[in-house]
Amino acid sequence: MEKYLSENNLLVVENLKKIYSSKKSSFTAVDDISFTVKKGECFGLLGPNGAGKSTSMNCITGFYPINHGKILINNIDVHKSPKLARRFLGVCSQDDSLDTDFSVIDQMVTYASYFGIDKKTAQEKSESLLKRFFLDDKAKENVESLSGGMRRRLQVARALVGDPQVLILDEPTTGLDPEVRRELWDIIVESREKGMAILLSTHYMDEAERLCDRIAILHNGKILDCDTPQNLITRHAGTNIIEEEIRPGMKWKRPPNIEDVYLNLTGRGLNIN
Amino acid sequence: MQTTFWGIYCVWLRYFKVFRKSLIYGLVTTFTEPILYLLSFGFGLGSLIGTIKVAGMTLTYKQFVFSGIVAQTVMFQGFFEAAYGSFIRMYYQKVFQALAVTTITIPEILWGEILWDASKASFSVFVILLIGCLTGNFSVLGSVIVFPFCFIFAMLFASLGLLVAAKARTIEEISYPQYLFIFPMFLFCGVFFPLETLPKYVQWFAWLLPLTSVASIIRSCLLGLPVIPISILITTIWLIILITWSRRAMINRLVK
Ligand SMILES: Nc1ncnc2c1ncn2[C@@H]1O[C@H](COP(=O)(O)OP(=O)(O)OP(=O)(O)O)[C@@H](O)[C@H]1O
Ligand SMILES: [Mg+2]
Numbered sequence: 001m002e003k004y005l006s007e008n009n010l011l012v013v014e015n016l017k018k019i020y021s022s023k024k025s026s027f028t029a030v031d032d033i034s035f036t037v038k039k040g041e042c043f044g045l046l047g048p049n050g051a052g053k054s055t056s057m058n059c060i061t062g063f064y065p066i067n068h069g070k071i072l073i074n075n076i077d078v079h080k081s082p083k084l085a086r087r088f089l090g091v092c093s094q095d096d097s098l099d100t101d102f103s104v105i106d107q108m109v110t111y112a113s114y115f116g117i118d119k120k121t122a123q124e125k126s127e128s129l130l131k132r133f134f135l136d137d138k139a140k141e142n143v144e145s146l147s148g149g150m151r152r153r154l155q156v157a158r159a160l161v162g163d164p165q166v167l168i169l170d171e172p173t174t175g176l177d178p179e180v181r182r183e184l185w186d187i188i189v190e191s192r193e194k195g196m197a198i199l200l201s202t203h204y205m206d207e208a209e210r211l212c213d214r215i216a217i218l219h220n221g222k223i224l225d226c227d228t229p230q231n232l233i234t235r236h237a238g239t240n241i242i243e244e245e246i247r248p249g250m251k252w253k254r255p256p257n258i259e260d261v262y263l264n265l266t267g268r269g270l271n272i273n
Numbered sequence: 274m275q276t277t278f279w280g281i282y283c284v285w286l287r288y289f290k291v292f293r294k295s296l297i298y299g300l301v302t303t304f305t306e307p308i309l310y311l312l313s314f315g316f317g318l319g320s321l322i323g324t325i326k327v328a329g330m331t332l333t334y335k336q337f338v339f340s341g342i343v344a345q346t347v348m349f350q351g352f353f354e355a356a357y358g359s360f361i362r363m364y365y366q367k368v369f370q371a372l373a374v375t376t377i378t379i380p381e382i383l384w385g386e387i388l389w390d391a392s393k394a395s396f397s398v399f400v401i402l403l404i405g406c407l408t409g410n411f412s413v414l415g416s417v418i419v420f421p422f423c424f425i426f427a428m429l430f431a432s433l434g435l436l437v438a439a440k441a442r443t444i445e446e447i448s449y450p451q452y453l454f455i456f457p458m459f460l461f462c463g464v465f466f467p468l469e470t471l472p473k474y475v476q477w478f479a480w481l482l483p484l485t486s487v488a489s490i491i492r493s494c495l496l497g498l499p500v501i502p503i504s505i506l507i508t509t510i511w512l513i514i515l516i517t518w519s520r521r522a523m524i525n526r527l528v529k
Contacts, residue, residue: 020529061374064528083275083376097371101291110290114283114375162375 010074010197011037011060011166017068018052018059018221029055031221032068037166037197042188044212045201046258048266052221053201054094057170060199061091073166087115090164092155094171094201098143104154105130105139108161115162125161132187133157134180149176156184160191167191167198173207185211205259215258217265224265229258236261276380283377284385285392287368292393303397307346311404314338314465327467328498339410340495341464343401343423344488350394351427352455355434356447359386359523363438369527379527383435383520390431391424398423411495419494426487429508432515433483439522458484463492483511 018030030052037043045053058064060071062078062085071078076085099107108126109119117125130136133153138146146154156172169188173181188211192198202208208215209229216226225232233239237256244252292299319335327337362368373379402420405411437450461475462468462484468476479485486504493500 063370063373081275082378083277083280086374086376089374091374093370093374095367095370097367099287099368099371100366101294101368106290110287111371111375113286114372114377116279116376 008039009036009072010039011043011199012072012075013056013060013069014072015069016056016059016066016071018055018064019067020055029221030059033216033218033221033223034069035216035223035226037199039165039197040192040195041213042192042198042200042211044208044215045199045218046203046205046208046215046262047201047218051218051266053218054170055221056218057091057093057168057199057201061089061168062086088163088165090159090162090167090196092159092167092169092172094174096151096155098151098155098158100143103140103142104135104146107143107154108158111158112161117162122161125163129157129160134183149180152176153180153184156187165196167196169198169200171201171203173202173204181207205257205262209258217262219266225261232261233258236264275378276384280377280381281384281388284372284382285389287372288385288389289392299393303350303393304400306349307342307397307401308404310342310345311339311401314342315410325467327469327492330496330498332496333410336410336496337467337492338465339401339405339408340492341488343398343405343419343495344426344462344484344491345459345464346397346401347394347423347426347487347491348430348455348458348484350397351390351430352434352437352451354390354393355386355431356437356441356451357434357444358390359435360438360441360444360447362386363523363527364444373527379524380520383523387428387431387435387516387519390434391427394427394431395420395424398427405495412497415495415497419491422490422494425512426491426508429483429487429512429515432512432519436515436519436522439519439526458482463488480507483508486511 013036014034016030016033017028020027020029033056035043045056047053055064059066060078062071062082066079073085074088078085099110102110105126108129109122112122112125127136130139133156135150135154135157138150143151143154152172152175156169159167159169173184176184185207188198188200200212212229214226214228215232217224225236227235233256237260239256241253242256242260244254246252315335315338319333319338322334324331324333325337369382372382398420402411402416406413406416437447441447461471462479462482468479468485471479486507489501489504490508492498
């Protein structure tokens with residue numbers, strides 16, 4: 001415990017193991033993973049569909065019980081004292097969990113109240129967040145009248161309304177247009193600069209490379225490797241320029257990137273040395 | 274897991290805000306049904322039948338059926354709000370899932386749910402009690418005494434609804450318990466006619482179901498009849514079983 005405290009770690013995941021069990025079968029979705037996310041750090045979780053990213057995140061928020069290990073948010077065990085630990089946790093889940101019974105602004109204000117934030121502060125905070133997310137003109141509208149991308153943005157905005165120190169974003173940019181995606185990147189960078197510890201999962205490799213200070217590649221519930229994007233690339237994709245034939249007769253030269261690392265580690269790589 | 278009054282209140286308040294926002298819808302769905310029953314059975318049928326004898330006392334049928342409709346309202350409002358409402362909130366809207374990653378815990382969410390359902394049922398009950406008192410069918414003191422009990426009985430049926438929602442794979446499956454459990458209770462547990470008119474073995478069976486006891490207690494309070502002790506025991510047992518079972522079932526459904 002002491003070693004984590006000294007390192008300014010806002011999120012500690014230690015030997016996390018999660019087994020889904022039903023009467024018929026049991027399945028190990030997350031198999032003994034450990035990592036930490038520091039104040040002001042963005043940590044990326046990459047991996048194929050079904051790798052266990054969402055499962056890990058659901059365990060980290062304390063929503064799912066775990067079979068082994070420990071999760072500390074701000075040095076508080078989330079499974080032992082969920083109320084205390086989650087006071088500074090912001091979550092954007094992969095599933096849309098917006099409350100369709102409320103308008104956009106009421107949604108934010110009500111959500112803030114679940115963190116014990118008073119009404120006036122909540123109102124101000126919500127308005128400024130909606131503005132930042134370019135949703136202020138939709139404030140009075142019902143959630144159901146928003147487009148898919150707007151709903152996604154609102155869910156990220158809602159995750160920020162409680163002034164979190166640890167932010168968990170499960171594929172926040174899925175379904176966003178390129179411009180809005182960049183806007184969201186800016187917001188993530190701002191949040192990181194404000195000192196939040198961010199845990200991000202994504203299927204966009206460029207996004208991970210751009211935003212994440214460190215990346216873990218998850219496969220079948222195990223972390224295959226975890227390091228800075230540059231170190232991962234050097235280690236698993238080399239430093240040589242890669243020549244790729246994208247179409248018969250059309251070749252493309254490019255430096256190695258995180259996608260090569262991902263493909264190499266999870267099994268469909270070109271085995272470049 | 275930690276449960277605080279504040280957390281339960283936050284959840285309750287969420288429901289109340291939604292209710293207040295669509296007040297007209299809420300009022301229409303909460304009040305029309307019992308009022309229609311009152312009109313049709315109370316004033317319609319009631320003026321045909323005149324008086325009946327229950328537990329050695331002579332009552333007007335109107336009094337009898339009015340008090341039965343209080344019990345029926347407790348059951349219908351409690352059950353339907355919980356069964357369909359919580360299924361929608363859990364399955365489609367994912368309200369429970371969104372709440373459960375804030376400082377609110379799942380036990381608090383489920384208490385908030387049941388207490389809200391019971392509150393909503395109590396709004397309906399209040400209106401019927403008022404009508405019953407104004408038309409001289411209920412004793413005012415009895416109405417005041419019965420009101421908190423109605424809230425608890427509504428919690429019983431709300432837990433039943435929550436259990437059904439937790440077990441139903443699709444929203445259509447809620448119809449099974451609705452037709453096989455709720456409607457039979459509605460028809461055979463002493464809401465519309467005294468149980469004594471039924472064959473003995475049907476009476477025994479009816480007494481095992483929660484609505485018979487609930488209706489009996491409510492009627493006793495409202496009309497000044499003696500309370501049958503076993504009815505208190507049966508209600509308490511159902512209440513404990515359903516609350517415990519529904520909470521466990523819903524937690525298993527939500528948390529994997
Ligand atoms: N409730 C559940 N019960 C049983 N198994 C589950 C459950 N939820 C997920 N799984 C299994 O656990 C594994 C990990 O799923 P998870 O949702 O964590 O993947 P993921 O990495 O988030 O994938 P994606 O990129 O598709 O979102 C999958 O094999 C999935 O089938
Ligand atoms: Mg996922």
